[in-house]
Amino acid sequence: MSEALHVHSGAAHAVHHDDHGHGHHEQSFISKYIFSMDHKTIGKQFLITGIVWAIIGGLFSVLFRLQLGYPDQSFPILETFFGHWAKGGQIQPEFYYGLVTIHGTVLVFFVLTAGLSGTFANLLIPLQIGARDMASPFMNMLSYWFFFLASVVMLSSIFVHTGPASGGWTMYPPLSALRQAGDGQKIGTDLWLIAMALFIISSLLGGLNYISTILNMRTKGMSMTRMPLPIWAMFFTAVLGVLSFPVLLSGAILLLFDRNLVQAST
Amino acid sequence: MQTFFIVAILALGFVITFQIAKASEYVAVLRGYERSRKQSNKINGFLLLAFLILGLIGVYYCNEQLKGKILGEPASDHGVLVDRMLYVTIAITFIVFVITQVALFWFSYKYQEKENQKAFYFPHNNKLELIWTVIPAIVLTILVGVGIFYWFKITGAAPKNAMQVEIVGKQFGWEMRYPGKDGVLGKKYFKNVNPAANNPAGQIWDDPANYDDVFVEQEMHLVVGKPVQLVIGAKDVIHDVGLAHFRLKMDAVPGTPTTMWFTPTITTADMRKKTGNPDFVYEISCDQMCGKGHWSMRGTIVVETQEEFDAWMAGKKPQYLVANPDKDPSKKADTLSAAAPVTGAIIR
Numbered sequence: 161m162s163e164a165l166h167v168h169s170g171a172a173h174a175v176h177h178d179d180h181g182h183g184h185h186e187q188s189f190i191s192k193y194i195f196s197m198d199h200k201t202i203g204k205q206f207l208i209t210g211i212v213w214a215i216i217g218g219l220f221s222v223l224f225r226l227q228l229g230y231p232d233q234s235f236p237i238l239e240t241f242f243g244h245w246a247k248g249g250q251i252q253p254e255f256y257y258g259l260v261t262i263h264g265t266v267l268v269f270f271v272l273t274a275g276l277s278g279t280f281a282n283l284l285i286p287l288q289i290g291a292r293d294m295a296s297p298f299m300n301m302l303s304y305w306f307f308f309l310a311s312v313v314m315l316s317s318i319f320v321h322t323g324p325a326s327g328g329w330t331m332y333p334p335l336s337a338l339r340q341a342g343d344g345q346k347i348g349t350d351l352w353l354i355a356m357a358l359f360i361i362s363s364l365l366g367g368l369n370y371i372s373t374i375l376n377m378r379t380k381g382m383s384m385t386r387m388p389l390p391i392w393a394m395f396f397t398a399v400l401g402v403l404s405f406p407v408l409l410s411g412a413i414l415l416l417f418d419r420n421l422v423q424a425s426t
Numbered sequence: 427m428q429t430f431f432i433v434a435i436l437a438l439g440f441v442i443t444f445q446i447a448k449a450s451e452y453v454a455v456l457r458g459y460e461r462s463r464k465q466s467n468k469i470n471g472f473l474l475l476a477f478l479i480l481g482l483i484g485v486y487y488c489n490e491q492l493k494g495k496i497l498g499e500p501a502s503d504h505g506v507l508v509d510r511m512l513y514v515t516i517a518i519t520f521i522v523f524v525i526t527q528v529a530l531f532w533f534s535y536k537y538q539e540k541e542n543q544k545a546f547y548f549p550h551n552n553k554l555e556l557i558w559t560v561i562p563a564i565v566l567t568i569l570v571g572v573g574i575f576y577w578f579k580i581t582g583a584a585p586k587n588a589m590q591v592e593i594v595g596k597q598f599g600w601e602m603r604y605p606g607k608d609g610v611l612g613k614k615y616f617k618n619v620n621p622a623a624n625n626p627a628g629q630i631w632d633d634p635a636n637y638d639d640v641f642v643e644q645e646m647h648l649v650v651g652k653p654v655q656l657v658i659g660a661k662d663v664i665h666d667v668g669l670a671h672f673r674l675k676m677d678a679v680p681g682t683p684t685t686m687w688f689t690p691t692i693t694t695a696d697m698r699k700k701t702g703n704p705d706f707v708y709e710i711s712c713d714q715m716c717g718k719g720h721w722s723m724r725g726t727i728v729v730e731t732q733e734e735f736d737a738w739m740a741g742k743k744p745q746y747l748v749a750n751p752d753k754d755p756s757k758k759a760d761t762l763s764a765a766a767p768v769t770g771a772i773i774r
Contacts, residue, residue: 254718328715335663
């Protein structure tokens with residue numbers, strides 16, 4: 161009872177706070193919670209999307225390890241989840257590799273890179289170095305929405321008829337370059353590459369923002385040597401990302417060209 | 427129905443957890459915040475200690491349970507070195523693991539928040555930092571250095587008396603080629619690959635070194651105690667020659683031949699006695715995701731004595747004669763004795 165009262169008064173306080181606004185102009189729901197340029201909201205957006213991906217990726221690993229642990233058993237629940245890809249409660253080999261691939265991609269990129277790095281960098285960098293917000297709030301917003309777009313494309317690849325990309329999360333060509341190599345190398349791999357390209361753009365926008373914020377927007381007295389260690393860690397992560405992701409982006413784009421514009425087989 | 431039950435169990439579990447959390451919150455309100463905080467601090471300290479002890483027992487139990495599933499004795503000279511390297515690494519890291527984990531959990535229990543006890547402020551110590559940076563750096567450098575030394579040994583030049591075997595991965599199987607009596611693998615060209623014309627390896631028939639090359643699939647025969655250099659390639663996508671019993675693996679990359687050499691030290695027959703498994707075979711497993719049949723891409727290796735190997739090899743016909751039956755001396759001799767000088771030249 162007292163708790164409910166407390167929550168109520170908190171909400172009332174928030175409304176009250178908004179009414180006065182302290183010099184900020186009124187924000188609509190969309191600009192405040194959806195296309196927000198506030199680093200805290202963007203951090204939360206990254207967090208929620210990252211959690212959703214962690215659940216999906218984690219569930220995949222639970223399901224395919226159920227198959228791996230008891231290869232001779234059949235699990236009707238697998239058929240419930242995956243339909244004809246797990247006929248009779250046993251995951252088909254091709255789809256098994258698809259699950260492993262998407263599990264790896266999702267956890268390495270969407271959860272560890274975006275979900276963790278994106279969340280904590282956005283939330284903590286301005287707070288810990290004493291800046292009002294990121295160097296470019298607009299770019300920060302773009303960074304999240306490119307990630308969201310990448311998520312949508314990646315998610316859609318699970319639902320295509322020939323199955324998701326199944327060449328392993330490292331996507332080594334020529335396996336990933338040849339459509340005829342298997343079902344998972346058809347539209348699933350194209351979608352995977354598009355999703356990754358969008359994701360890399362998102363990470364680059366975010367990383368450039370983190371670096372320029374840390375270098376230029378520290379508060380008075382916050383020298384580089386006084387910076388908290390988490391900020392140093394995120395700074396290094398961002399620098400490494402900016403060094404490596406452009407190469408990865410060109411790799412993804414060239415592979416897309418190879419698959420769709422050039423007949424590499426002749 | 428089963429699915430419904432599973433979903434129901436998950437939902438109920440969630441509700442129960444939620445209710446317990448809520449109940450403990452109410453208890454905290456009734457008891458007074460400060461007192462319940464101190465109590466939960468004590469409980470957490472105890473749980474950390476319990477986690478350490480149960481965790482270490484779990485590590486030991488797992489090891490006992492799964493001992494039999496660890497790969498047995500390494501069956502090659504390099505395998506012994508690789509195993510030794512792994513055991514040294516495990517020994518060093520295990521010691522560090524036990525010391526740090528025991529310290530971590532024991533200290534959190536021992537020095538938990540108590541009244542009349544103040545934390546000692548200890549911000550920085552250069553000497554300490556230097557010690558715990560330099561010692562691991564030196565140890566890791568030595569471990570990695572030993573690994574690089576073995577790597578160069580395994581991928582470097584094979585001994586002079588080594589036999590050569592070519593192994594090529596394809597979706598989904600392994601193809602081997604033996605150089606025959608001359609000890610030289612004939613030249614090949616990928617556009618010559620034509621299984622229908624009995625030329626699955628793409629051998630160039632103009633090259634005399636190809637005349638005695640023997641082609642086999644899926645099963646490789648090696649001589650015990652004799653070094654062998656594998657010349658590894660791939661026809662379509664990247665594969666990987668994984669030889670778990672010999673503790674070796676090497677990528678098979680299309681267009682870029684790779685090599686590794688080793689000396690098998692235990693024959694298949696001896697290994698069957700040692701393991702007590704009459705069906706034991708050395709396995710070639712594809713260790714690089716290569717498509718939907720990746721799981722089925724298994725070859726075998728038979729390690730045998732020189733006599734057994736020679737007898738096996740004597741039963742094989744060079745692929746040149748399989749592809750060009752008109753050049754086969756055994757058939758020629760039956761029909762046309764006049765062709766004898768020609769075949770003699772071919773066999774050299």
